[in-house]
Amino acid sequence: MSNPSCTVRIASPLRSYTSGASSVCGEGATLYELLANLERRFPGMRFRMVDEQDRIRPHMRLFVNTSEAKELSAPLSAGDTVHVICALSGG
């Protein structure tokens, strides 16, 4: 059975990896698998979002549809939209 296919909305700081695309397609049954799928196509992007201990970086937020996912184990379903959002304050 193939992995669920999702739409991934890419925040502007990461679009240098997606050749400027603000939305890409990806596959995975979890966020972990989805990011691995994206990393194969957009090398280097995952480490800017997730640290070496597989923790989502402090200024990154990942939403599955409208719910924030705190862990990469969050499950995905076909047709989900994953939003990669950057959260930063200050000048």
Place this chain on the structure above:
Amino acid sequence: MADTLWVGTRKGAFALRASAGRRSWKLAGPQFLGHIVHHIVQDPREPKVLLMAAKTGHLGPTVYRSIDRGKSWREAAQPPAFRKTSDAEQARAVQRVFWLTPGHASEPGTWYAGSSPAGLFRSADGGMRWEPVAGFNDHPMRPKWAAFGTPDGEFLHSVLVDPRDSKHLYLGISIGGIFESTDGGADWAPLNDGVAADFLPDPTVAYGHDPHCVAIHPLKPDRLYHQNHCGLYRLDRPERRWIRVGKSMPKKIGDVGFPIVLHPTDPDTAWVFPMDGQTVWPRTSIDGKPAVYRTQDAGRTWRRLDRGLPRAQAWFTVLRQAMCTDRDARTGLYFGTTGGEIWASTNAGERWNCIARHLPEVYSVTHAT
């Protein structure tokens, strides 16, 4: 090639290129606008190669490599990262790549990187793929050596390679101390005898000190200097006890600062930029009157060098990577300020000119050709 100053700032990378005789400088950039650039370093073994340590406010830390003197850059395929572990207490993540050092002349392509929290990394392929140096990062004493970090995390900096021996290394940790390896990084030992740690309950500890910047003289590698949170020091190996040469600074100036820069050929000459370390630690130029101090006798005496610098109401400081020399016979000296200015002297600090202003906060200034 023209003298170039690479400037890492809180908001990107800039280059200042000199005209003939260094009479004028032309600012180029920014590159990587919006990136926090901690260090840009030329490879003396392959001068077309530069590495840059960068991150953005949102994104994780990485390293970029240029093979055309900074015209274009390519991101490391495997940036510095700690070993993945399921042990929650040991599960560290690099927050910033803070320091870059080219490896020994006999090891082309080898580089070292220091991070915050304190980690040491090595690349054997010119900076594209980085591996943790387990001898330091997993040393059983490391959690104790770097136990007193600030909320920003402790910084590993001043990775020094003995030009006579590729396996003889030094590094500094703020806060943690100075450490030495004689086996290429497989094992490490503290080297802090004689260094004050006034902020600790026990100021006679073997480690836990706060070296801000450590330097080894390239032509006399038994001589090291370091600017500490608690003073200015010199060490002549094989001695192990640092001598506080900052005691000879004027009392009203003191011997606190971030950078220390050594003369490229004269081991008795060094420059520092003192800052205010009194009461609540303003960490500005003292009394708003910035000045460089120079010794030409290995720290026995220091002379104030402030011709051309603002006479009053100038409250910047100079961070540890933000001061450097060039290799000209008359010794150009350069520093960047927390207020976004670059100052240059073409005569070893005797007279200063501002060659760039209105830049973001300057984190590093390095010379390249």
